[in-house]
Amino acid sequence: MDLAEAGAARPGRAARIVLAVACGTVAAVVGWALASGGAGRGRLAADVRAALPRSGVEHPVTAVLLNFRAFDTMLELAVLLVVAIATGAVGGIAHSGARPEDLRPASPSPLMDSLVHDLVPFALLAGAYLLWVGAYAPGGAFQAGAVIAAAGVLAHFSPRFRPQVPDRWPTRAVLALGAGAFACAALVALAWTGVYLGYPPAQAGWWILAIEAAATLSVAAVLYVTFRAVMSADPSRRGTQ
Amino acid sequence: MRAGRRIDEADATGMLSLVDLLLAGTLIAVALLTLGVRDLFAAVVLFISNGLLLALAWARLGAPDVAMAEAAIGAGITGALVLAALRRLQTFGSRGDEMGSGGRQGEEGHDGPR
Amino acid sequence: MNAALPFTACGVLLFGIGLYGALAARPLLRRLLAANIMGNGVFMVLVAGAYGPAAGAAAPDPVAHALVLTGIVVAVSATALGLHLVCRLHELSAPGGEPGA
Numbered sequence: 090m091d092l093a094e095a096g097a098a099r100p101g102r103a104a105r106i107v108l109a110v111a112c113g114t115v116a117a118v119v120g121w122a123l124a125s126g127g128a129g130r131g132r133l134a135a136d137v138r139a140a141l142p143r144s145g146v147e148h149p150v151t152a153v154l155l156n157f158r159a160f161d162t163m164l165e166l167a168v169l170l171v172v173a174i175a176t177g178a179v180g181g182i183a184h185s186g187a188r189p190e191d192l193r194p195a196s197p198s199p200l201m202d203s204l205v206h207d208l209v210p211f212a213l214l215a216g217a218y219l220l221w222v223g224a225y226a227p228g229g230a231f232q233a234g235a236v237i238a239a240a241g242v243l244a245h246f247s248p249r250f251r252p253q254v255p256d257r258w259p260t261r262a263v264l265a266l267g268a269g270a271f272a273c274a275a276l277v278a279l280a281w282t283g284v285y286l287g288y289p290p291a292q293a294g295w296w297i298l299a300i301e302a303a304a305t306l307s308v309a310a311v312l313y314v315t316f317r318a319v320m321s322a323d324p325s326r327r328g329t330q
Numbered sequence: 331m332r333a334g335r336r337i338d339e340a341d342a343t344g345m346l347s348l349v350d351l352l353l354a355g356t357l358i359a360v361a362l363l364t365l366g367v368r369d370l371f372a373a374v375v376l377f378i379s380n381g382l383l384l385a386l387a388w389a390r391l392g393a394p395d396v397a398m399a400e401a402a403i404g405a406g407i408t409g410a411l412v413l414a415a416l417r418r419l420q421t422f423g424s425r426g427d428e429m430g431s432g433g434r435q436g437e438e439g440h441d442g443p444r
Numbered sequence: 445m446n447a448a449l450p451f452t453a454c455g456v457l458l459f460g461i462g463l464y465g466a467l468a469a470r471p472l473l474r475r476l477l478a479a480n481i482m483g484n485g486v487f488m489v490l491v492a493g494a495y496g497p498a499a500g501a502a503a504p505d506p507v508a509h510a511l512v513l514t515g516i517v518v519a520v521s522a523t524a525l526g527l528h529l530v531c532r533l534h535e536l537s538a539p540g541g542e543p544g545a
Contacts, residue, residue: 100468108468116460123452123489134496134505149506150395150513158510165514172521176528219398227394231517235402242410308517312407315524319531320414354454361458361481365465370473377477384484391451391491392504396512403520408480411520415473415527419534 145293146224154229155297159286163275166267166304169311173264176318201247209250212240220305224294230301234308241313245320254314264314267307274300350390357383374412381405448492455488472530476523483519487512 100108137149137157144152154162216237223229244250254260274296275286282289288296360383364376381404388397458481465478494508 105468109464112460112464112467115463116456119459120453120456123456123493133507134503137506138503149503150509153506153510154513158507161510161514165517168518169521172525175525227398229395231513232395232398232402235399235407239402239406239410242407312403312520312524315521315528316407316411316414319411319524319527320418350450354450357454358457358461361461364481365461365469365474365478370471373474373477377480380481380484384488387451387454387488388491391448391495393491393494393509393512396487396491396509396516399513399516403516404484408520408523411524411527412473412477415531418531419473 143290143293145288145290145295145297148223148225148227148229150227151223151229151297155300156288156293159271159275162304163268163271163286166271166307169308170265170268173311173314176315197248198246202249205244205247205250209240209244212236212243216240216305216309220301221298223301224298230304231308233301234305235312237305237309238312238316241309242316245313245317252313254317260310260314263306263310265307266310267304270303270307271300353383353387353390357387370416374409374416377412378405378409381408448495448497451488451492451495455485455492458482458485458488460485472533473527476526476530479526480519480523483515487515490515 134149137153140157141147141149141152144156146152146155216233219228219233219236220230221228223233241252244252274288278287278289278296279285357380360376360380364373364380367373367376381400385397385401385405388394388400462478462480462482462485466475466482469475469478490508490512491504494505496502496504
């Protein structure tokens with residue numbers, strides 16, 4: 090029996106109704122809990138606004154992400170790295186970047202070539218701008234990384250501009266750059282100010298910009314490499330195609 | 331911050347304006363359709379639309395960073411990933427109507443997500 | 445809380461719909477989509493709770509926005525891993541491939 094279809098028969102009508110009622114009950118309980126709670130909301134916004142001058146940036150969400158709750162962001166970058174490894178994008182598990190199936194051109198397409206040639210530079214510029222403006226206005230490392238990854242996905246479909254990501258150390262270095270830079274910054278800050286992830290307030294803006302730049306590269310690389318891993322097929326299967 | 335303040339000034343009386351109700355209703359409808367349609371490709375496209383509508387909802391709720399991230403990551407990257415997976419699942423021959431109905435063969439089906 | 449009520453209710457409903465889909469839908473891909481919809485519901489509840497006029501503050505709560513931002517990125521990573529696993533499962537159990545493994 091096909092593992093992906095294990096239990097492939099849909100649950101019977103009775104089971105589905107029971108499930109629907111159960112999920113409705115869960116949703117109702119959650120809704121009731123939300124409606125009856127909620128005291129003390131809104132204090133955090135005032136606290137963040139009060140601490141904003143000390144954080145090194147002017148945008149509260151960036152300050153929270155990269156300074157006040159920097160530990161969570163560091164772990165998030167580590168999660169991205171773990172996913173890049175687990176999808177076999179590195180470590181040569183199954184789908185490294187340069188294999189015959191990937192080098193085969195999608196289909197020679199002058200339309201895609203010209204689209205990529207004209208659009209990708211603007212996308213990269215937009216990503217760089219989003220990274221820079223994150224300190225003053227909505228933006229930041231994750232949005233910039235996602236835009237650059239989207240540019241990579243677009244370039245993937247043009248045979249002339251498809252990015253080559255061989256499974257060698259430069260690729261791995263870029264993938265690990267985000268979490269690694271964050272961890273290094275945390276340890277350096279520990280040595281400097283005695284507080285783990287406590288940036289010196291006078292230069293906090295530059296620290297945050299450096300960490301965000303590393304995070305942008307890392308996020309873009311992980312997203313594109315994971316997309317590539319999901320796109321490519323397993324060469325060891327027999328039979329179809 | 332500026333965008334959030336503009337949005338807040340626009341509806342000082344709260345959120346119960348027609349646009350918000352329509353947006354919330356459409357989100358629910360699209361979510362139901364995503365899980366209800368037979369064709370998996372249609373479900374994936376509806377999921378991407380869900381992501382974009384969600385980005386609109388974040389904009390209405392005064393969360394521009396989240397809106398940008400949702401549009402780029404939630405709709406864009408997740409959409410590309412799911413479409414890639416769908417293509418890979420369907421390349422292995424139709425495994426009954428659950429995977430392959432309305433099957434998009436070959437590379438052309440993939441020039442969708444730009 | 446009353447000011448953002450449509451979106452809080454929408455979030456709870458999305459959570460319920462996603463939960464049902466994650467349990468009852470049959471193609472694995474659709475269950476992944478349903479799990480994502482569940483996550484979207486949770487994010488909506490968080491951001492609607494952080495809405496400015498709802499909490500009586502002038503500006504929305506940035507900590508909730510940061511949490512949701514982190515959540516979106518982690519959700520895409522989990523979805524990517526899940527998709528990869530679904531594809532590998534499908535390939536490994538295709539006739540002619542190695543069963544199980």
